[in-house]
Structures are given as structure tokens and as C-alpha cells.
Amino acid sequence: MIKYNHIKIESKVQKFWKKSYKNLYKNNYFCISMFPYPSGQLHVGHIRNYTINDIICRYMNLKKFNCSMKFGWDSFGLPAENASIEFKIQPFKWINLNILNMKKELIKLGFSIDWKTEINTCNKNFYYLNQKIFNLLYKNKYIYIKKGFVNWDPIDKTVLSNEQVISGKGWRSNYKIKIKKMNMYFVKVKPLILKLIKYLKILNWPFDVIKNQLNWINFFNYFSIRSFFYFKKKIYFVNVLTKNFKINNKIEISLGNAIKRFNKKKINIKLYIISYKKIFSFFLKINKRINFNNNLFFFKKNSNFFFKKKDIKYLFRNKSINLFKINTFLDWSISRQRYWGTPIPLIKCKKCGIFLIKKSKLPYLTPSKKNLNPLKNCKSFKKVRCTCGNFSQKETDTLDTFFESSWYFILYFYKINFIKIITKKRYFIDTYIGGKEHSNLHLLYSRIFIKILKKLNFIDCLEPFYEVICQGLILNKTYFYKYKGKKIYTNKYNKNYKIKYEKMSKSKKNGINSEKYIIKYGADSLRMFLMFMAPINKNFVWNxxxxxxxxxxxxxxxxxxxxxxxxxxxxxxxxxxxxxxxxxxxxxxxxxxxxxxxxxxxxxxxxxxxxxxxxxxxxxxxxxxxxxxxxxxxxxxxxxxxxxxxxxxxxxxxxxxxxxxxxxxxx
Structure with missing residues (x-):
């Protein structure tokens, strides 16, 4: 009997696959994972994500759909810049060495990746398009420059968007953010808010991801009553209710100028709460202990709501209700004060003002010298002669990496020069796989981008991703000690160190390399094991x-x-x-x-x-x-x-x- 030799068999099959991928069927199915930062080594946490992707692709092949994995590299940003400084190597070289190592590991795992469509964001062909998109949005006034207060990370020495600040700290540095006033570039988001909320209903996303986006957008519909009036004896109508008016088991009402009416020792009243053409009523007691904070009145829900049609007719007949909207969702800041990123293609001239670099002169590249941090330190780069003859200055801010990661997936399927893309689908990607931590960052920004591109007639779909799968984490032991209040991780055990199970990460030195398992058991055994251990959306401890x-x-x-x-x-x-x-x-x-x-x-x-x-x-x-x-x-x-x-x-x-x-x- 022929024995199963996984090393020989897997090697032979991978060589065959390398030559043989073709589109065989009429229908297409787009299934991709969030593209990774090329850190140099894959751990089993990454492999779990890509195995989910590959299983769905191969399953769709069985159903006679063209579906192959696509892969790219999120190469710009602070990790690569900091590594290049530490190892004294140009970021571009560092990134490409890491990509070579990671590609070898991915091939050994048998993923059905179509490498012809590979993307690298620090490749000049990619950021030529990135700068072109910036120009498009700037010309159409979706990007604007404004001086204002911004979140400054004193460790990473750059501005962070609101979404990148978690509990008052930088999302990467975990250091307390300072507020600073400076010129910044913003993407206009507020005109898109209603659509961002509306289309969440048609998506097959995890409930908590949708909830996170709604909470972050923080958009409220208010029904305003022109004057706080007395309708019947001991019945009052109040100004406002949120879309979901139960907040932390309390109900929020804006009383506006009516506060004085309630500022008595004790009142028994009946309130009607107006929300989305419905009126809910309940009894409550108000006394002098009520805390009025910025015209908001909070009280606990203490009875069942019920609907009263006749009162709605009365209110609308008397034209006493106006609809207005309030939200705290700010426009998206996209400029960063670093070297390793897509340069913003603008020139500042004292005579001519600010203007875009011509399309014929794109891509406008970062200088190849080492460790220029930030870009404004490079005098030869920023000095340029304007068309008027005066010496001017190139913009030295670079684009935030979330800018390119908001649209990169389009290039997997369309090598575009920005002609209109006809998808004939409501959603661009059928299934998208990645971490839940991106619900208010990458996933939200991608939705914003697709809506802008649709308004500009460059794409005709409503949403970027129909189904989002948030894979669970693989947890492993970490060893650390504290130095000056900061955790220092190590991969060696010491009785003085603390032990904790945390998400696998290179920075926490608890990643498990796949290579030894592939050699000993085979890629198929590892893939099966990673899927068998837990449902794909659940965490599990590595064993x-x-x-x-x-x-x-x-x-x-x-x-x-x-x-x-x-x-x-x-x-x-x-x-x-x-x-x-x-x-x-x-x-x-x-x-x-x-x-x-x-x-x-x-x-x-x-x-x-x-x-x-x-x-x-x-x-x-x-x-x-x-x-x-x-x-x-x-x-x-x-x-x-x-x-x-x-x-x-x-x-x-x-x-x-x-x-x-x-x-x-x-x-």
C-alpha cells in the first residue's frame, strides 16, 4: 500500500497549482481577507484567518463559482518606519525582504492565492493611483484643509484620527494623547452619515460590529416641538428623543428652555415621548434631586410604553413638530507627519496658493534616503519651483495608511485607470474576513470611500462588503514585566515575570510559527486543526x-x-x-x-x-x-x-x- 507522505505530496500539488489556475465558470464570487502588514513572519493566528478565506474560496469552486484568494501588503506606516530606523535599512528594502519570507510560508500552506493580482501599497504603481484618488477627492471638495485641534501622539509624533484614539491613548503607542492645533487634511464625512446608517440594515455583519459603528457615528434624529406646551391637564410634550432612546438603561430627553418648569420641589406629570412619528407615553415622578446636565434630563425607565395614534395626528395637524438631526461624528483626518507613507500631491506657493501636482508628474515619490522622519526634514524633497517662477514647497505630510486600505480591494478585480467600474452588484466584495478591532476604523472608512466613489460615478455598488466574518483570536502565554509603567514583553520565562494569555502578536513575543507544524504534520493537518478547535468567530487558547x-x-x-x-x-x-x-x-x-x-x-x-x-x-x-x-x-x-x-x-x-x-x- 502507498503510504501518505505529506511533505512530498504537498510539494507536488503546490507546484501543479502554481501553473494551473484558470477561471472556469460563468459566475464570480469575491472572498478576501484584510491584507496584512508585512512583519516578516506568519504566526498561526494569521493562518487561521487565511484558512477561513481559502476554505470559502474552494467551497465556492465546488459550487461552480470562480473564486480564488487575493493577497496584498499594507506596507506603509509606522511599524516599517520604526523597524528601518532600528535595523538601519531603507523601509522599502525591509518591506520587500519580509514579503519574500511571508510568501514562501503562504505557498507552503496551499492557499489558492492568485499572485497575478498581488498588491503592495508602497509600490509606485499603487500609490500613483492613491495620489490620483486624492486628487479626485480634492477637486470635488471631498477633501479640504483646515486648521484645528487634533489628537497628537507624542511617541509616534503624528496626528491620529478620533477613531485611532482609544480611551484617551494612541492605538499603537498606548500613550496619552495631547491636543494640538495645526493644519490638517480631512475627508468630508457628514453628508454621508444618513447613508452610512441606512445601509447597515442590508449587511450580513456581526451584530456587535454594526452596533459599534452605530455608536461611533452617534447620530440622533430629533423631533423638536416649537414651544414646550401644555396639551391636557398634567400632560406635557418634550422636545426630543434619540433613535434608540434607551441609553445605559436610561432615557435621554432634551428639555431646552423648559427646565425651569420642572425645577420645582415635586411634580407628578405624564410625558409623551415623540420618536419617528410614534408617540410613547408613561407616568413618572420628578423631584428636585434631578440632575440637569447640558440641558439633558436622565431618568430610569419605569413602565411600559404604548402607542397613541390620535395624538400624532393632533401634533402634525397643528404643525408643531420639526425634524432636525444632531451627531458628534467628525470628518476624517487623513494627513500624518511621517516619512513612510504616500506623499500628499500638493504644492504650496506664496503667490499662487495651494494647488495639486499635475497628473503627468505623478507618482510623486518619497525620497530614497534612509530615516527621513518626518518628511519635512528633507530640504531637497520639499523645495520645488512653481510655474510662476518662485520657489515653493511640496506638502510634507503623508496620507494615513487607512486612506489606501479603504479602497485597495478594488484593484484585485479591476486594474483601473479610473474608468467607471460596472459591478452589477449591491456589494463589491461578497465575503470579507478580518478582526473585530477594525469595526470603527478600516470597515467604516471603506464604506465612506465606496459612497464617495459612487457619488462621483466611478463605481456603482452601494457597499464594499456584504458579509463580514470576524475571526476569533488565538491566545497564547505572554511573559512580561513593568518598567516605568510600561509592559516589557519577553519570550523567556522568569519567576519574577507576570504571565497572561493574550492575542498572538510579534510585539508580545507570543506568536507560534507554523513551519515546524507543516514539516511534522503537514499543511492539511494544521489547517484542519485550526478549524476544528473552535467556531471561526470564537477565541481559543493555543494547545x-x-x-x-x-x-x-x-x-x-x-x-x-x-x-x-x-x-x-x-x-x-x-x-x-x-x-x-x-x-x-x-x-x-x-x-x-x-x-x-x-x-x-x-x-x-x-x-x-x-x-x-x-x-x-x-x-x-x-x-x-x-x-x-x-x-x-x-x-x-x-x-x-x-x-x-x-x-x-x-x-x-x-x-x-x-x-x-x-x-x-x-x-
Whole structure:
């Protein structure tokens, strides 16, 4: 019997895949992961994300959709800049070395990545388009310059947007933010707020991500009553209610000029709360202990609401209600005072003012010298002669990395020169996979970008991503001690160090490298293990003890396939073969693939295989039925363990891996 050798088999299959990717079907399905910063090494936390992506792509291939993984590199930003300073190497060289190392690891894992569409944000071809988009938005007044108070990170020495400040600290440095006044570039967001809220309803996103966006946008619809008036005896109408007026188990009402009316020792009244053409009423007691804070009155909900139609008619008939809107969501600041980023393509001339660099002179590149931080320190870069003949200055701010990460995914599918993109879909990407921590940063900014590009007639879809999957984290031990109030992480244990389970991260020195597991158990075993350990949206603590079980299962399936295709029987027909249980499991597996319950898919596949093992091969017809069911098993295993399943079809001389449409068989 041929033994399963994962090292040889996976290497052969990967070489074959490298040459053979083609679009075979009419329909397309776009499924991608958030592109990573090229830090130099993948840990198993990254691999979990990309395995989810690859499983969905391969599953959609089984359903006869063109769907391959796309990959890119979020190469600009502080990590690369700081690493280049530490190791005394130009950021571009540092990034490209890291990309080479990470690509080797990705190929070893068998991901169905179409490398022809690869993106690198620090490549001049990419930021030529990035600068072109800036020009487009600036010309159409979606980007403006304004002097104002901004969040200044004293460690990273740059401005941060409101979304990048978490509990008063910088999102990367974790250092207290200072408020500083300076000129900044902003993307105009306020005109888009209603659409940002409205279209959240049509998205298949995790509930808490949608909730985070709504809370961050912090938009309220108010019904204002012209004057605070007395309608019936002991009945009052008040000014305002939020869209969701229950806040921290309290209700918020703006009383405006009516505060004095309530500022008595004790009043018993009935209030009508007006919200979205509905009126809710309830009784409450107000006494002098009420705290009036900025004209907002807070009280606990203490009874059931009910609807009164006649009162609504009365109010609107008397034209006493005006709708107005308030929100605290500020425009998006996009300029940063650093070197390693896309330079903002503007020139400042004392005579001519501020104007865009001509399209023919783009891309406008960062200088290649080392460690220019910030860009304004480079005199040769910023000095330029204006068309009027005077010496002028190039803009020395660079674009925030969230600017390019808000639209990069378009380039995977359209190598555009900014002609109109016809998608014929409501959503640009069908499935998008990444961390929940990006709900108020990258995901929100991408939605803003798509809406602006739609208004400018460059794209015709409503939203960037229909389905968002937020994968759970893989937690691992960290060892650290505190020095001057800051955590210092180490990868070695010391009895004086503190121990905590945290998200895998290079900075926390608790990442687990995949290479040793690929060598020992194989990429398929690692992929299966990462999916089997927990539902894809749940965290789990790293424990590699169960990976051997996945390897054994693959070996058993391999050996069984070799056995049944060599097996011979003299009896032609036997009617004892029952497939009812197997048919039910097949339907269950497909249902769980659709629901992205990959841990349950693996459990069901193991159950399916155990049923096959129990069948006695007593005749030719039973053997043929077992072969059919084995082929279905291999098809259903294919998205999770692609190397082994692909290879076994080859050695068993089956002409086409998809010659039987398993989805029709399972209906």
C-alpha cells in the first residue's frame, strides 16, 4: 500500500497549482481577507484567518463559482518606519525582504492565492493611483484643509484620527494623547452619515460590529416641538428623543428652555415621548434631586410604553413638530507627519496658493534616503519651483495608511485607470474576513470611500462588503514585566515575570510559527486543526495536542481510498447496502459549510467516514456505492484539506475532481 507522505505530496500539488489556475465558470464570487502588514513572519493566528478565506474560496469552486484568494501588503506606516530606523535599512528594502519570507510560508500552506493580482501599497504603481484618488477627492471638495485641534501622539509624533484614539491613548503607542492645533487634511464625512446608517440594515455583519459603528457615528434624529406646551391637564410634550432612546438603561430627553418648569420641589406629570412619528407615553415622578446636565434630563425607565395614534395626528395637524438631526461624528483626518507613507500631491506657493501636482508628474515619490522622519526634514524633497517662477514647497505630510486600505480591494478585480467600474452588484466584495478591532476604523472608512466613489460615478455598488466574518483570536502565554509603567514583553520565562494569555502578536513575543507544524504534520493537518478547535468567530487558547488526531484522520481516509480501489469481489449484487444515514450527513455538511460552521463540518465528515468503515464489502454493487460515497467524502473534505484530496484523485485515476457535482447528489 502507498503510504501518505505529506511533505512530498504537498510539494507536488503546490507546484501543479502554481501553473494551473484558470477561471472556469460563468459566475464570480469575491472572498478576501484584510491584507496584512508585512512583519516578516506568519504566526498561526494569521493562518487561521487565511484558512477561513481559502476554505470559502474552494467551497465556492465546488459550487461552480470562480473564486480564488487575493493577497496584498499594507506596507506603509509606522511599524516599517520604526523597524528601518532600528535595523538601519531603507523601509522599502525591509518591506520587500519580509514579503519574500511571508510568501514562501503562504505557498507552503496551499492557499489558492492568485499572485497575478498581488498588491503592495508602497509600490509606485499603487500609490500613483492613491495620489490620483486624492486628487479626485480634492477637486470635488471631498477633501479640504483646515486648521484645528487634533489628537497628537507624542511617541509616534503624528496626528491620529478620533477613531485611532482609544480611551484617551494612541492605538499603537498606548500613550496619552495631547491636543494640538495645526493644519490638517480631512475627508468630508457628514453628508454621508444618513447613508452610512441606512445601509447597515442590508449587511450580513456581526451584530456587535454594526452596533459599534452605530455608536461611533452617534447620530440622533430629533423631533423638536416649537414651544414646550401644555396639551391636557398634567400632560406635557418634550422636545426630543434619540433613535434608540434607551441609553445605559436610561432615557435621554432634551428639555431646552423648559427646565425651569420642572425645577420645582415635586411634580407628578405624564410625558409623551415623540420618536419617528410614534408617540410613547408613561407616568413618572420628578423631584428636585434631578440632575440637569447640558440641558439633558436622565431618568430610569419605569413602565411600559404604548402607542397613541390620535395624538400624532393632533401634533402634525397643528404643525408643531420639526425634524432636525444632531451627531458628534467628525470628518476624517487623513494627513500624518511621517516619512513612510504616500506623499500628499500638493504644492504650496506664496503667490499662487495651494494647488495639486499635475497628473503627468505623478507618482510623486518619497525620497530614497534612509530615516527621513518626518518628511519635512528633507530640504531637497520639499523645495520645488512653481510655474510662476518662485520657489515653493511640496506638502510634507503623508496620507494615513487607512486612506489606501479603504479602497485597495478594488484593484484585485479591476486594474483601473479610473474608468467607471460596472459591478452589477449591491456589494463589491461578497465575503470579507478580518478582526473585530477594525469595526470603527478600516470597515467604516471603506464604506465612506465606496459612497464617495459612487457619488462621483466611478463605481456603482452601494457597499464594499456584504458579509463580514470576524475571526476569533488565538491566545497564547505572554511573559512580561513593568518598567516605568510600561509592559516589557519577553519570550523567556522568569519567576519574577507576570504571565497572561493574550492575542498572538510579534510585539508580545507570543506568536507560534507554523513551519515546524507543516514539516511534522503537514499543511492539511494544521489547517484542519485550526478549524476544528473552535467556531471561526470564537477565541481559543493555543494547545497543539490535538493536531496529531487530524493527521491520523487524514492517514485513515488515505488508506481507505487505496484499499477500496484495489479491492475486488466475486459476488455481483447484494441489496443490504443502506445509504440513508450518509445522505443525511451529506446534507448536514453542506448546510454547515453555508453557515461557516467549519468545526462542525469536520465533526460530520469524521462521522461520515466512520459509517463508511462499518460497511461490509460483500458484492460489486456495494463496492461501487462505497466508491461513490468515498468520492463525495473527498469532495467535501477538499476545501479543508486540499493537498491530500487533490492528490488522491490523481493517483486513483479519476479523470476530473469535479466530474460529479456533489451538490446535486446531495439535494
Amino acid at each position: 497543539d495536542s490535538k493536531i496529531i488526531g487530524c493527521k491520523r484522520f487524514i492517514n485513515k481516509v488515505w488508506n481507505f481510498g487505496i484499499y477500496i480501489y484495489k479491492c475486488k469481489t466475486t459476488k455481483f449484487y447484494d441489496n443490504n447496502f443502506l445509504t440513508i444515514n450518509l445522505d443525511l450527513i451529506e446534507k448536514s455538511i453542506i448546510s454547515k459549510y453555508e453557515k461557516r460552521e467549519f468545526n462542525k463540518v469536520i465533526s460530520e465528515l469524521m462521522k461520515y467516514f466512520n459509517f463508511l468503515l462499518k460497511i461490509n464489502i460483500t458484492s460489486f454493487n456495494i463496492l461501487e456505492n462505497i466508491k461513490l460515497k468515498y468520492n463525495i467524502l473527498i469532495n467535501l473534505l477538499y476545501p479543508i484539506t486540499p493537498h491530500f484530496t487533490f492528490f488522491i484523485f490523481k493517483i486513483l485515476n479519476i479523470k476530473n475532481i469535479f466530474s460529479e457535482n456533489v451538490f446535486n447528489l446531495c439535494k
